[in-house]
Amino acid sequence: MIEIHHLTKQFTTRRGPFTALDDVSLTVEAGSIHGVIGLSGAGKSTLIRSINLLERPTSGDIRIDGRSIIDLRGAELIRLRRSIGMIFQSFNLLSQRTVHANVAYPLAIAGMRREAINSRVSELLRLVGLEDKHDAYPAQLSGGQQQRVAIARAMAARPGILLCDEPTSALDIVTTGQILDLLSEINRLTRVTIVLITHEIAVIRRICDHVTVLDGSRVLEQGSVAEVFANPQAAVTRQLLLAHEPREAAR
Numbered sequence: 001m002i003e004i005h006h007l008t009k010q011f012t013t014r015r016g017p018f019t020a021l022d023d024v025s026l027t028v029e030a031g032s033i034h035g036v037i038g039l040s041g042a043g044k045s046t047l048i049r050s051i052n053l054l055e056r057p058t059s060g061d062i063r064i065d066g067r068s069i070i071d072l073r074g075a076e077l078i079r080l081r082r083s084i085g086m087i088f089q090s091f092n093l094l095s096q097r098t099v100h101a102n103v104a105y106p107l108a109i110a111g112m113r114r115e116a117i118n119s120r121v122s123e124l125l126r127l128v129g130l131e132d133k134h135d136a137y138p139a140q141l142s143g144g145q146q147q148r149v150a151i152a153r154a155m156a157a158r159p160g161i162l163l164c165d166e167p168t169s170a171l172d173i174v175t176t177g178q179i180l181d182l183l184s185e186i187n188r189l190t191r192v193t194i195v196l197i198t199h200e201i202a203v204i205r206r207i208c209d210h211v212t213v214l215d216g217s218r219v220l221e222q223g224s225v226a227e228v229f230a231n232p233q234a235a236v237t238r239q240l241l242l243a244h245e246p247r248e249a250a251r
């Protein structure tokens with residue numbers, strides 16, 4: 001379980017301090033798929049990057065399975081990061097390495113033996129439906145296939161949490177559905193807790209059980225997907241619904 005309490009993040013800019021997260025609190029249940037939706041600049045990436053301390057919060061607390069992580073450094077920070085996988089809109093694969101080497105990378109860094117790595121990589125590529133692509137390079141793959149490689153790599157070290165920052169924003173609508181279904185299947189098989197950021201209602205509807213609406217660095221509403229979308233309180237939630245599902249929002 002991930003508990004975020006009164007999280008604030010201020011960036012120092014040339015024009016003075018900028019508050020990207022303002023008193024953000026939310027709870028992500030273990031094993032759930034929790035969506036965070038909001039417009040560009042809402043603070044979504046800053047929030048998700050705080051969960052593995054790619055961003056250090058200015059104040060507030062983040063607890064994972066009851067333990068505060070915000071002061072972790074050194075070896076403990078490395079262990080935390082290893083227990084949290086992450087995927088991005090832009091896939092972020094190593095372009096000079098094969099699919100096999102990309103997925104093997106975190107395992108090699110963790111000191112796993114070669115035979116164990118090979119069998120784990122085969123298992124992962126089977127899981128994401130790319131068992132015939134071990135020797136391909138990222139440039140030889142479609143966007144959807146590249147995101148599958150990124151998912152295999154993110155899941156390699158059996159993380160308890162998978163952070164997804166707009167994982168389907170670079171993909172067409174059919175491929176988006178396939179990638180979301182894969183994430184859903186991985187969640188079902190491994191019980192990995194997924195935090196997924198998006199600006200699309202359809203993405204939340206397809207796989208999330210809970211949703212948090214973020215706008216202007218603050219949480220506007222949160223709850224089960226069914227509740228929040230059936231009875232949206234915030235203007236921004238209604239706007240997003242209207243943009244994506246005009247008939248539904250007008251009801």
Ligand SMILES: Nc1ncnc2c1ncn2[C@@H]1O[C@H](COP(=O)(O)OP(=O)(O)OP(=O)(O)O)[C@@H](O)[C@H]1O
Binds near residue numbers: 018019042
């Ligand atoms: N390193 C930084 N220094 C200064 N300001 C930053 C920094 N990172 C983010 N910000 C600002 O914080 C705000 C939130 O950024 P963030 O990337 O979290 O938004 P987002 O919701 O992910 O947007 P998008 O949907 O466009 O990805 C933006 O106004 C951004 O300019």
Ligand SMILES: [Mg+2]
Binds near residue numbers: 044045
């Ligand atoms: Mg972002």
